[in-house]
Amino acid sequence: GESVGLHLPTLSVQEGDNSIINCAYSNSASDYFIWYKQESGKGPQFIIDIRSNMDKRQGQRVTVLLNKTVKHLSLQIAATQPGDSAVYFCAERGMDSSYKLIFGSGTRLLVRP
Amino acid sequence: DGGITQSPKYLFRKEGQNVTLSCEQNLNHDAMYWYRQDPGQGLRLIYYSQIVNDFQKGDIAEGYSVSREKKESFPLTVTSAQKNPTAFYLCASGQGSREKLFFGSGTQLSVL
Numbered sequence: 001g002e003s004v005g006l007h008l009p010t011l012s013v014q015e016g017d018n019s020i021i022n023c024a025y026s027n028s029a030s031d032y033f034i035w036y037k038q039e040s041g042k043g044p045q046f047i048i049d050i051r052s053n054m055d056k057r058q059g060q061r062v063t064v065l066l067n068k069t070v071k072h073l074s075l076q077i078a079a080t081q082p083g084d085s086a087v088y089f090c091a092e093r094g095m096d097s098s099y100k101l102i103f104g105s106g107t108r109l110l111v112r113p
Numbered sequence: 114d115g116g117i118t119q120s121p122k123y124l125f126r127k128e129g130q131n132v133t134l135s136c137e138q139n140l141n142h143d144a145m146y147w148y149r150q151d152p153g154q155g156l157r158l159i160y161y162s163q164i165v166n167d168f169q170k171g172d173i174a175e176g177y178s179v180s181r182e183k184k185e186s187f188p189l190t191v192t193s194a195q196k197n198p199t200a201f202y203l204c205a206s207g208q209g210s211r212e213k214l215f216f217g218s219g220t221q222l223s224v225l
Contacts, residue, residue, distance in 0.1 A: 034214075036216075041221075042218055043119075043218045043219050044216045046215065100158055100161070101214060103156040103157075104155050105155040
């Protein structure tokens, strides 16, 4: 069945370092992936997305990499800042007729000053 | 400003009571969604609507009901049949079923 999971539940990084958050997905037919950031008590905030016809996409301080061969997605955050501390979710679009987004369980990013 | 508004921020339910969570969007999006989030977990889909006057069950629809009478509004009712309603409820909307979702700020529902 479809599933989206994360390798590391908690990631602690030093301020200024780069962060890499990983995500594995099981449905090789999924064609769209999104990363969201969620701060405590708030709704998820869109960070970046990527379609399956791409393997890399860059935003402001963030890069998403997609490796379809091993069904792996990663989010790279450059020069991590204290404001980046949050839970990060990856999501994939299901390939049934509903095109539902399926969310992973999340990775908590802690930025040490 | 444009966005998705959820209310109330906090809600308490008594035993056997139905409660309704409000979700309004002014983004002119066709699709709207309700997700449930339990502590330390991801989001699970309750109901979604791709167009006015139509909606479909998600993965955990039992004990919930929705309506979509207006494009802007997608209220969720947590019925007494939902035995474990305590959770953080998130409403989202999207331009279509194939696009990214925009989320509201959530409603925390607790049982008295």
